[in-house]
Amino acid sequence: MENNRRDFLKILGIGAAAGMAGCSKTAPERLEPYVVPPEEVVRGHPAWFRTTCRECPAGCGMEARVREGRVHKVEGNPEHPVSGGGLCARGQAAVQGLYSPDRLRTPLIRDTAGKLQPASWEQALKAALEGLAKARSVRVVTGAARGALEELIREWPGAQHVIYEPVAYEAVREANRQCFGVAGLPVLRFAEARLIVLFSADVLETYVSPVGYARGIQEARRAGARILYHGPRLSLTGARADQWIPGETPPADLLQRMREVPSLAVAGDDLSDALAVNRLNSEAGALNRTVRFDRGSALDSAVSKFEAAAGEAVVVVEANPLHALPAALRNAAFVVCLSSCPTETTAAAHVVLPVHSPLESWGDYEPWTGIHCLQQPAMMPVFDTRETGDLLIRLAGLKHASFYEYLRARWRKLNPQADFEAFWAASLKLGGWWRDVPERTVALSAQAPRPPEPERQQGYRLHTYPSLTLFDGRGANRPWLQELPDPISQAVWDTWVEINPADAALLRIRTGNRVEVRAGGAAIQVPACVYPGITPGHVAIPLGQGHRGFGRYADGVGANPYLLGRGPVEIKRVSERRELVRVGGSDLQHHREIARSRTVPGESKPEPHSPLHDLTLYPEHPHEQHRWGMVVDLDACTGCGACITACYAENNIPAVGRDRVAQGRIMSWIRLERFFGQGTAESDPFQIDWTLVMCQQCENAPCEPVCPVFAAYHNQEGLNGQVYNRCVGTRYCANNCPYRVRRFNWFEYQRPGPEDWQLNPDVTVRTKGVMEKCTFCIQRIVAAKDRARRENRPLSDGDVVPACAQSCPTQAIIFGDLNDKDSRVSRMARNERRYRILEELNTRPAVTYLMRERRKV
């Protein structure tokens, strides 16, 4: 099998991962560079493998960058129909699932005393088969797995397949069933809409397919679209919208406004919202135009609750139901868990079989009907794990040779006319195969119910929402995601409850105070976050924390709001200590114009550029070849944090942990600065503005002349260089940076193996005592220049893409050569919305920002 693959990859010329020589399944103990490498491996040059991201059910296309047999970074697949090149923060953190130090390394069998003990593969498989044979029935639990895996499980004689997703949008699907007769999620064509109405649907964060939706919404935005967000909680998506209509009653004239332009309404996972939205879409003409049911979603058969029957054997495959449903497997007679990392479910299993992580696996996934995304291993397995499909074949007693063969056979059936090997190779190269599907129209049923009135309840109405960083909880063992600050609360490494200021004043709660949230018998204790963006009478808690047995980064962090259910809750302050770790000093801008926005139409045009700004006593320094610059379009930025996590991955930035973030020592080179309003008090209506701040690569950099040893200097291409091996660590440069973008290495940050395998070999790993900061991904600039030189051509616009710009789903960050007047960055830097942060200090930054717009709806 390995030889076949190697040969045909040779044909494609993509290159094979080193280490393919030798067909053993055990990971080599040491990786050493070749003295004479295989022909297709060029040392120092990466190979790219296209696969599919499995960090959530969206199924975005992903490319894995592999150097000498190790995956270092993943990026979006620009040819993918869902995501189009962007990749969210959770996708970027997929490598941390691959290299998690807590990964299961051996099979485990529960002994008579009830503890899991390491065992050999033969023993574990034997025990699993015995347990399955003895059970009355078999239930296989997976996440959304539409594709070869789902079909394989269907072949398992007598097994019932449960597609379990904690976030399954059952209310939306039920509403669709009642209204349109289709119990599924629609395809949303945001790009064609000019008015987008969101009923608590966080389409830019976690809702169904956020990267794809962000891309579509940005396209709509460029064409003048307006976004309205209605709901009791102002989420990040709502903050990005032009207007927030708080509360639970939609505006009366909404339908009329939706009729004026092509529009689209989307509902979050709430039945009454979904019924209202279906009605609106139907009456506004959005149905079958911007809201289509041609393609079914992989989530259409998902459930968020299930319970094992008595005497049943349950096979859990890369899912963790016990986090959200602690009692789901209570009655099960026998549990086999196939997982790459330890979870609450593996802790309760009788047999645990470690499997490949998605970056090591074969597979496919069909997020929408006709969009067949292919998954291929980007590297040899790190540990002694097995392919999930192979294990299922064995456990089910099926006759297929291997899951790989099964997958290929399935694809042969998918596209029977094609020359299969060519088709297979082309699909691997593209990342999948997408085909058109027949159109399907629906209409609002006459029996469609009206949305029920919201019931009055005692207590606070609780909204739990999948977290932007951790999703439904599966991201909690990835330190990058734990350390990615939630844009709304700016909190890290914790769970919190958002409370309106008026409610908080009544309860005498301040941000950070520990609070008990009680729903009947269940209660959790979390710190409070006083947030004007939640309607009085409502509280909100993000999902995803409160794990036990999910690894060193997840255990003991935060609390689990799944336990509280959906009913009303009581809130009570428990302690006055301030416990919430937040990044960020002040929530207010004090009129310093850091994150600017303007209302359109209405506000005055931005000030003309004053020639006084160009006055300088100093000589002009010529940039003969290139002058690198960046434009950040704040109207495109959704605040998702993909850029931040991509930067962590690309530049070997350590995640420092909760306590050190509390001390102000977070190491991110690019950060999201989120403010409430523009002035010294929260504005009315409540508005959130944000900006992305990274090293501005100032021409008159204040950090450079104060470094005593020239560790900070300005290079010929306009970059502010930081020479790590010259830095003595006086920290004067950081003190003199008005943007405070410089980060100091306060400790020698350790990375438990195999996390260090992820480190990018093109970027130095900094020692303690050394200053670091954003470099505009100078390693990529150098690589692009090398490539251009090898190919005997000049650098062209778009050759250099820093990691942050590459990952952004909406392309809010544009990078390029300012010396080239026609480059995209130069053109955008002349946009009328442009401004620079702290321009009056005359630092002459190379980063230009485009003001965010709020369009009157």
Add this chain to the structure above:
Amino acid sequence: MSEATANLAAPELNYTSVDRDLVKTMQPPRRLYYGVLAALLAVIALGGYAWSVQLRQGMGVAGISSPVGWGFYITTFVFWVGIAHSGTLISAVLFLFRVRWRSSIYRSAEAVTVFAVLTAGLFPLIHLGRPWVAYWLMPYKQMGGLFPNFRSPLVWDVFAVSTYLTVSALFFFTGMVPDLAIVRDRSQGWREKVYAFLAQGWQGTNTQWKHYTAAYVFLAGLATPLVISVHSIVSWDFAMSLNPGWHTAIFPPYFVAGAIHSGLAMVATIVIPMRRIFGLDAFITREHLASMAKFMIMTGLILGYSYAVEFFIAWYSNNAYERDLFFYRAFGDYAWALWLLVACNVLAPSLFFFERVRYSVRWLVTICLLVNVGMFYERFVIIVTSLGRGFDPFTWGLYVPRWPEVAILAGSLAWFFLFFLLFAKAFPVVSMWEVKEQLPMPGGEAGRSAMAGKEHP
């Protein structure tokens, strides 16, 4: 009675008694001395341990972080450099101005200078992230052609502080040579050999005195601009940056005045107990102390004026960043430190207006200790509030010192006092030959001293 002797109250002082009383201070010490020595060594060891932890684990064990990247260490550095200045002021500047009351204090003051600079010199090493490459700040060709960055105020610091150390040490030692000869002449055995070596064969011939006094004058003349420039250069560590509250032209005179203020306070803090323990009331009289106190009134008022001007200019400038920062200083998280330092630096020394306070040793010690505390907090407030309240409100943050910083601060105090303790027993703490210069000459006309005949060289 001439002005010279007006400052030396004791009529029984003569050349013989000067020698006798001051050489007596160098006798083998009592048990209390050893006890204090042991305690100081213990505190230094604690500071050393704290530093070793920091070297092993990283700067992160201290409380500094982003945005406040400088905290106790730089505060302490500036504190010690400041203290160093009054020594030179008393020895050099007052010498050039022919101020008589300097002569008995100046040796101790100069010792304070040298030891304070030695203490201050530790901190550039301690606060560096990679102190093992600290030598890269030295001006020599390194790494294939690179020199340090002479535009950086930190490199100016290297030059200024090392020059200050060199010149002060030279001045200190040179000034001591005739005294070392006196001690040599009154010692036996190995001690005599040591002092003979240190005295370099000094005899006191007229040629030696001629060259010596010339050199002394020039050294004083060179040290005077140093007093002004060194702390100005240290103040430029802040003034050359763009932070609100730092970027101001008032810093050089402000810092120099503050340095003299704190230095005088430290000299008084040391000299008063020393005077008591060694029984040097005749040499360092209440007049001397009162003169120092009067000087402190002046420096205290200059400081008060400087604080007022800073606040005024911040308001008058209408610059939003400056105004916000100064409002924060007065009413924000560290307001307690600001009001404390105003009380200690300006209000407390103003009590010296009252004669009773000036002449009371207890008041002197109390007020001088308060001034020391106040001067420490002055630098603390400047550094921490400006860094913690910068241009971008998202970056605002606090600073809380942690145990290594407190331990190292205590260690530095112990280090300084240790030097002084050793100095007090090894060298004469009052300049014998200069005191003699002021006294009526033996067998001469009543009241005529060697100084009376002094003219400009």
Add this chain to the structure above:
Amino acid sequence: MSGHSVIGFFASYDLLLNAVKSAQAQRCGEIRTISPVPLPEISELLGEKPSPVRRFTLAGGLLGLTVGWLLPIGSVYHYPLIVGGKPLVSLTPFAVVAYICTILFGALFTVLGMLLNARLPRIQVGRGYDPRLTGNRFGLQVICAQREVQEIERKMLDFGAEEVKYVEV
């Protein structure tokens, strides 16, 4: 230099002053005083020229000024790096370095000048040196030929010395 000298010990400054005047008037030979404090009046009497130490100071200062400018300027030409947009030869910050170097070199040369001129350090104090001379006695040393020694000794006692000593120089 070899020679013979007589040192007279005086307990009073006035006596010393008169002795010096008398010794000068009587052309007794080379006259030196040894005292615990500097004696500017006597210095003037002896017609001492101003000390050349000041020339050392000046030379040192000028050297320091030169080095203080050349070092930074040379360094930026040797390895040109742009920092903060500032010009390569940034005169203002370099002036600070020059200022400090002026003082440093001036001080070092001053001390050097003093040591050289005063012929210090000496391994041993001159023979015949008496510890009282750093205490409370003034010494008048006359260097003369051997035959004059006796006479000088007698004159010293006339001048008012309480003790005389013969010392080979």
